[in-house]
Amino acid sequence: MDIEGQLLAVVTVNERKVIGDIPIFLAGSEEEMNRWALILSRTTRAMVHELDSEVLLLVKH
Amino acid sequence: MDYRQYPSYPQGYLTHLFLGFIAAAIGAVAFPALLSRHYEAVTFLVLAATQFRDIRTLERDSLLALEETELVPRGAAYIEGIAKVFEARNYVAMFTALWTGGVLLLFPGRLRWGFLLALAGAGALVLLLERLMSGRRVGDYATVRKAPLHFAGPFLYAGEVQLMNVGRPEARQAILDYGLGAIITPVDLNARATLASPGQRQAILHDLSAILGIRRDVDEAEFTPMARLNHETGEVGLVILPVKRDEAALVEAIARVPVIESVKRKPTAAAAGRRASDAGGEWG
Numbered sequence: 001m002d003i004e005g006q007l008l009a010v011v012t013v014n015e016r017k018v019i020g021d022i023p024i025f026l027a028g029s030e031e032e033m034n035r036w037a038l039i040l041s042r043t044t045r046a047m048v049h050e051l052d053s054e055v056l057l058l059v060k061h
Numbered sequence: 062m063d064y065r066q067y068p069s070y071p072q073g074y075l076t077h078l079f080l081g082f083i084a085a086a087i088g089a090v091a092f093p094a095l096l097s098r099h100y101e102a103v104t105f106l107v108l109a110a111t112q113f114r115d116i117r118t119l120e121r122d123s124l125l126a127l128e129e130t131e132l133v134p135r136g137a138a139y140i141e142g143i144a145k146v147f148e149a150r151n152y153v154a155m156f157t158a159l160w161t162g163g164v165l166l167l168f169p170g171r172l173r174w175g176f177l178l179a180l181a182g183a184g185a186l187v188l189l190l191e192r193l194m195s196g197r198r199v200g201d202y203a204t205v206r207k208a209p210l211h212f213a214g215p216f217l218y219a220g221e222v223q224l225m226n227v228g229r230p231e232a233r234q235a236i237l238d239y240g241l242g243a244i245i246t247p248v249d250l251n252a253r254a255t256l257a258s259p260g261q262r263q264a265i266l267h268d269l270s271a272i273l274g275i276r277r278d279v280d281e282a283e284f285t286p287m288a289r290l291n292h293e294t295g296e297v298g299l300v301i302l303p304v305k306r307d308e309a310a311l312v313e314a315i316a317r318v319p320v321i322e323s324v325k326r327k328p329t330a331a332a333a334g335r336r337a338s339d340a341g342g343e344w345g
Contacts, residue, residue, distance in 0.1 A: 056229070
């Protein structure tokens, strides 16, 4: 069975908020964070969720 | 491959038309065969029933195979419902032929009256069975109204019902620009339990995207249509980004979605369910 609701990656502008062994993309600005999230979302077909204003999650549903 | 979209599927149409003919032929010869003491005819009826079950399997397999290519999948519950309808139609054909054949056998001498009776009876049977089979629609179980979409932080709401967390600001704006929201309010406890089924909600979303079109491609997860429950009231909140933004059509389309046979729930048919319903007060 496919794993659903899996966290694929995190895009953030604040490296102190995320640790772990998943891909973590450290963006220079919130604009860059949003643009990266868009690209990652389209390429992985995952959904972008907001954890807070500095952390975006890419989740495969 | 929807049963309502059949005119655009001449191949599928033909397949089922001819299977219907076969069903009718089996039904027509059943009485004559039995009367002439050919009891092995029963074997053929059993064979036919097996054959019709295969039709259900055939429809189910073909729709399941298409699921991956759908922008908004039907869901297993809807597919099972559609497959059952295909099977049942063959029984209608067979039963009607059985009736016609039987009546003609009973009135062999006065062929004209027998013929008329058989014809009228067959017509009435088809109408009656079709009516019995056509089932209920969401509009019978709930009131549907449009609902404004809004965001609280990243959370998308249709009216008071929270739907999903949308991460990107541009996606939120696109949903507000192109999306439509609706609230489906169940009329009683039975309707509430039925609408809560994920299978029924998926069927609604699939039908909506088939009828209104869907402004979404395979890599745009943010624009997935979504139907979520409000646990306080049992209401279902819904968002879709249709090709044509027509609120009246949205409400109409939701109300006309069939209620899937296999997800229909009737908790008030049980004593405990009735107690729960009475205690709740709200559902009277």
